[in-house]
Amino acid sequence: MPKPVEHATYVIERNFPxxxxxxxxxxxxxxxxxxxxxxxxxxxxxxxxxxxxxxxxRPTPIDSPMKGAPLTNHTCYQDIQPDERIVFAYTMSVxxxxxxxxxxxxxxxxxxxxxxxxxxxxxxFFPWSDGLAIRRAGWEAILETLGKFLQAHxx
Numbered sequence: 001m002p003k004p005v006e007h008a009t010y011v012i013e014r015n016f017p018x019x020x021x022x023x024x025x026x027x028x029x030x031x032x033x034x035x036x037x038x039x040x041x042x043x044x045x046x047x048x049x050x051x052x053x054x055x056x057x058r059p060t061p062i063d064s065p066m067k068g069a070p071l072t073n074h075t076c077y078q079d080i081q082p083d084e085r086i087v088f089a090y091t092m093s094v095x096x097x098x099x100x101x102x103x104x105x106x107x108x109x110x111x112x113x114x115x116x117x118x119x120x121x122x123x124x125f126f127p128w129s130d131g132l133a134i135r136r137a138g139w140e141a142i143l144e145t146l147g148k149f150l151q152a153h154x155x
Contacts, residue, residue: 005124006124014119015111018154020115032153036142044057054090057073069094071093073092075088085105092129100126104121105120119139121136
């Protein structure tokens with residue numbers, strides 16, 4: 001019997017000491033996004049508009065049972081409201097094996113100290129997937145990298 005699909009929703013909140021427009025631009029500008037989102041040994045393309053696509057590939061982690069196969073994220077942007085929110089759907093594959101499909105909402109909420117970023121993912125994890133704990137940890141690390149990028153590029 002095949003392993004059932006695992007469904008999960010989780011939220012990650014991060015505060016950045018910069019305005020929502022600057023944080024939003026880190027997602028919207030292809031060069032900025034590549035600097036904090038893509039792996040140096042991978043590839044990244046970004047067409048940031050509703051209906052636009054983003055494709056990122058990187059090597060699978062060393063401890064992966066599918067080591068050597070590329071890890072690919074294919075994203076389609078559903079809704080973009082500048083400086084307010086981004087909604088995108090994405091799939092993740094290892095080689096030719098699709099492991100998950102997700103809907104993500106990223107909100108940029110102004111605060112007295114800068115921006116509260118609220119990242120919500122609703123995911124369906126297929127057999128051979130990384131699962132909720134690893135996926136969440138991955139996004140937490142990516143958003144940590146975003147914070148370092150914003151700090152390093154303060155104007």
